[in-house]
Amino acid sequence: MIEIHNLSKVYNTKKGQVKGVDDVSISILEGEIFGIVGYSGAGKSSLLRCINLLERPTTGQITVNGTDLTSLKGERLRLARLKIGMIFQHFYLISQKTVFENVSFSLKAAKFPANKMKERVEELLEMVGLADKRDVYPSQLSGGQKQRVAIARALANNPAVLLCDEATSALDPTTTKSILRLLKKINDELNITIVLITHEMNVVKEICNRMAIMQDGRVIEQGSVYDIFASPETDLTKEFIESVVSFDVPDIILHRCDGPIVKVTFKGEVAGEGVISDTLQQFNVKGNFLHGSIEYIQEMPLGIFIMELRGQEKEVQSALQYIKERAAQVEVVRDGL
Numbered sequence: 001m002i003e004i005h006n007l008s009k010v011y012n013t014k015k016g017q018v019k020g021v022d023d024v025s026i027s028i029l030e031g032e033i034f035g036i037v038g039y040s041g042a043g044k045s046s047l048l049r050c051i052n053l054l055e056r057p058t059t060g061q062i063t064v065n066g067t068d069l070t071s072l073k074g075e076r077l078r079l080a081r082l083k084i085g086m087i088f089q090h091f092y093l094i095s096q097k098t099v100f101e102n103v104s105f106s107l108k109a110a111k112f113p114a115n116k117m118k119e120r121v122e123e124l125l126e127m128v129g130l131a132d133k134r135d136v137y138p139s140q141l142s143g144g145q146k147q148r149v150a151i152a153r154a155l156a157n158n159p160a161v162l163l164c165d166e167a168t169s170a171l172d173p174t175t176t177k178s179i180l181r182l183l184k185k186i187n188d189e190l191n192i193t194i195v196l197i198t199h200e201m202n203v204v205k206e207i208c209n210r211m212a213i214m215q216d217g218r219v220i221e222q223g224s225v226y227d228i229f230a231s232p233e234t235d236l237t238k239e240f241i242e243s244v245v246s247f248d249v250p251d252i253i254l255h256r257c258d259g260p261i262v263k264v265t266f267k268g269e270v271a272g273e274g275v276i277s278d279t280l281q282q283f284n285v286k287g288n289f290l291h292g293s294i295e296y297i298q299e300m301p302l303g304i305f306i307m308e309l310r311g312q313e314k315e316v317q318s319a320l321q322y323i324k325e326r327a328a329q330v331e332v333v334r335d336g337l
């Protein structure tokens, strides 16, 4: 659906060249919600703006639905861009225009038939849950409502793709959830491919199917959100995951443990608790649970438990081996003292 090939974006500044995006390649599938995560300055906005050519890539290629956007100019580029909607952190509504006029503005720009305008705007406002706000000005709306207007405007010309630039970063957690639910509904009902950039891992965990992590302009890890949460490879990815799923065991608790401490990860339908209780029954070891949770990512369970295993070394090793054969992953966090 969206193919990003060896894309780089270099900015020429007074202090010299700055590489915003450095040789990035990503394939985004039709109908998926793809998240791009990174700290400030990682290159997320530069990459997103290259997808609809708001920024022209310095090198590389962007293909959307088989059309190489980088080869287009003028009217052909403008028409291709109509099929790529975009929303922003700060909404960018026109303050002198009502909600209705903000949405119809997009349709007028695309020469939408005037006699069908009212019906189309009302349909869009219904979709985003703002049918009763059509004659209100943006200053009379909450942040979440403003973002809903921006979403209606972005969907006006039936785009195939919706780009979201930190769309929930200015919103409180409850409003964030409601906007994410709306994006998911749009994705499900209209089959629009969504690409979102964010520095908040909970946003990705909530609605994305796949994701990429960016640092210094480069993609350092990409894959399904579930697999990345289950087996992060880089320290930065681990850091992002720990911002939503923390497995820190306080030092004072660790000092009280003298057996090996293991982190056991169970994926999907494997019943983690069952494997652990079997282990404790079959071997002469005691399990001291220090931390545990089952996260649901795309409605699939991911169980992570941290526990101390106590007993004679041979028994502990056999128990560990038994768990390893049944769990997705076992990591010895600390050897026995």
Ligand SMILES: Nc1ncnc2c1ncn2[C@@H]1O[C@H](COP(=O)(O)OP(=O)(O)OP(=O)(O)O)[C@@H](O)[C@H]1O
Binding pocket: 011, 012, 013, 018, 019, 020, 021, 038, 039, 040, 041, 042, 043, 044, 045, 046, 047
């Ligand atoms: N128009 C520009 N001119 C010069 N340098 C730029 C420009 N836009 C971005 N950069 C630089 O490119 C790098 C990537 O910035 P970018 O805004 O894409 O990152 P980001 O991950 O989106 O961060 P943020 O969330 O803070 O916007 C940074 O070093 C930034 O200073």
